[in-house]
Every structure is written in C-alpha cells, then in structure tokens.
Amino acid sequence: MPTSYDIPEVLDRREGPYGEIVLRRHGELLQIIANGCFLMDTSDGRSERLLVDTALGALAGRPDPEVLIGGLGVGFSLAHAAADPRPKRITVVEREPAIIGWHLDGPLSDFSACALADPRTEILQTDLVAHVHETYDTYDALCLDIDNGPGWTVTDGNDSLYSPAGLAACARALRPGGVLAVWSAQPSPEFEETLCNAGFQQVRTEEIPVARGVPDVVHLAVRPG
Structure with a gap:
C-alpha cells in the first residue's frame, strides 16, 4: 500500500493562459506540472546553477552584464x-x-525571496518567445x-x-559577444547544428550527470562580436 508520503499533495491548481498549471508537494519536494507534463522540482538545482555560471563565465569578465x-x-x-x-540587471x-x-x-518564496528583493531583479509577466522577438541589443x-x-x-x-528564426531573434536580443545558454533534459546534437547554422559561435554543451538516465545539459553559444 502507498503511504501518504508517496502520494503527491496538490497545493494549487489553476487554468492559466497556456493550460493547466499545478504546484504540488511530494515529500519534501515542491513540483511544477504544466498540462500534465513534469517541469521541475526543488530536488537539486545544479543544472539551473550551471545555466547561469556558464553564461556568465563565457562573457569573459565583461563588466556589469545584463542577464535575462x-x-x-x-x-x-x-x-x-x-x-x-557581477550582473548589473537580472530580468526574469x-x-x-x-x-x-x-x-x-x-x-516557492522560500527559494526566491532574497533574489526578488534584490533591486537588480525585475519580473516581466510575458511570453519569452514574443519578448525576444521584440528586443534588440x-x-x-x-x-x-x-x-x-x-x-x-x-x-x-x-x-x-x-x-x-527564433534563434535569430535571440541573437538580436543579445549585444555583440553576448551569450545564449539553453537548458535541456538531454543532449541534442541537432540543436547544436542549428545554433551553428544560425550564426552563433563557440557552440558547446556542458553536462550535469543525474542519478539515472542521460545527463541534463546546457547548450551554450556566443553571438559574434
């Protein structure tokens, strides 16, 4: 018989602009589910930190970077x-x-309260795809x-x-020499090729091993200067 610990507890369920979004607790973990698809939980965070570290590291000491x-x-x-x-401004x-x-x-405020109170932080409630198409340099x-x-x-x-077309918009949203970092649950050589064909340089993939299965990765690419 499953115990109460094994059964996720739904904390909130809403119909959002893009479908159903659910926050649930499973033991000590908080999980986000979108349209029945598991997105992420609070179990680790190494690959999310790598996402930021590789992007900032690839900027090679650029002063006061502005990060999305x-x-x-x-x-x-x-x-x-x-x-x-290092970041001068952090836009989410x-x-x-x-x-x-x-x-x-x-x-989820336990994980972000200090960051949200940081004067460098700005939250934009908008669609990312639309935002990069409307943003330049x-x-x-x-x-x-x-x-x-x-x-x-x-x-x-x-x-x-x-x-x-989407990667071209990402390149336009970046300043020359800016860095695009994309998190993925698995490596994608096809995406690396698409990045190269879109004109990005220094394309590479950083891996984070997971307990089971293929590693999480961060795809990294640089807009030409």
Whole structure:
C-alpha cells in the first residue's frame, strides 16, 4: 500500500493562459506540472546553477552584464544569479501568473525571496518567445529554461524559439559577444547544428550527470562580436 508520503499533495491548481498549471508537494519536494507534463522540482538545482555560471563565465569578465532568465520555475536560476555580484540587471521573463504568485506570496518564496528583493531583479509577466522577438541589443546573456529541451517543449508555440528564426531573434536580443545558454533534459546534437547554422559561435554543451538516465545539459553559444 502507498503511504501518504508517496502520494503527491496538490497545493494549487489553476487554468492559466497556456493550460493547466499545478504546484504540488511530494515529500519534501515542491513540483511544477504544466498540462500534465513534469517541469521541475526543488530536488537539486545544479543544472539551473550551471545555466547561469556558464553564461556568465563565457562573457569573459565583461563588466556589469545584463542577464535575462527565461522561466522563473522554482527559482534556482534567479537565486543563483542574484547571489553573484557581477550582473548589473537580472530580468526574469515568466508567462504564468500562477508561478509568479507562488514566488511572491506562496510556497516557492522560500527559494526566491532574497533574489526578488534584490533591486537588480525585475519580473516581466510575458511570453519569452514574443519578448525576444521584440528586443534588440539589450542583454549580455540569455539563460533560457522554459521547456524540457529544444525537442521536448511544454507547449507547441515554444517550438519556434529553437527554430532558425527564433534563434535569430535571440541573437538580436543579445549585444555583440553576448551569450545564449539553453537548458535541456538531454543532449541534442541537432540543436547544436542549428545554433551553428544560425550564426552563433563557440557552440558547446556542458553536462550535469543525474542519478539515472542521460545527463541534463546546457547548450551554450556566443553571438559574434
């Protein structure tokens, strides 16, 4: 018989602009589920921290970088960026009002309260795909974590972000020499090729081993100077 510990407890369930979004507790972990698809939980955070570290490291000491974090999630990437003194500005783009609310005055505030109080932090409630298409020469780093990977998107509309046109928009949103970092639940040589074909340079993949299965990765690429 399953114990109560084995059965996730739904803390909040809402119908958002892109479908159902759920926050649940499973033992000591908090989990975000979108349209029945597991997105992330509070179990680790190493790959989310790598997302920020590799992007900032690839900027090679550029002073006062302005960083965009695509997807608030459980707050690991934001908290890690805010703990670093280098960024001048940290903009978080999150399209789900429920997730923002869970951070502002809900269970996820334990992971992000200090970062949200940081005067460098700004939260934009908007769609990331639309935002990069409307933004030009603004950011030094884009740290994107809105899907389970380029080939495993949460909603169909996100597919366009990883297309040649979407990557061209990401490049335009970056300043020359800026860095694009994309989190994925599995490596994608095809996506690396798409990044190269889109004109990015220094394309590489950083891996984070997981307990079972293929490693999480961060795809990294640099807009030419």
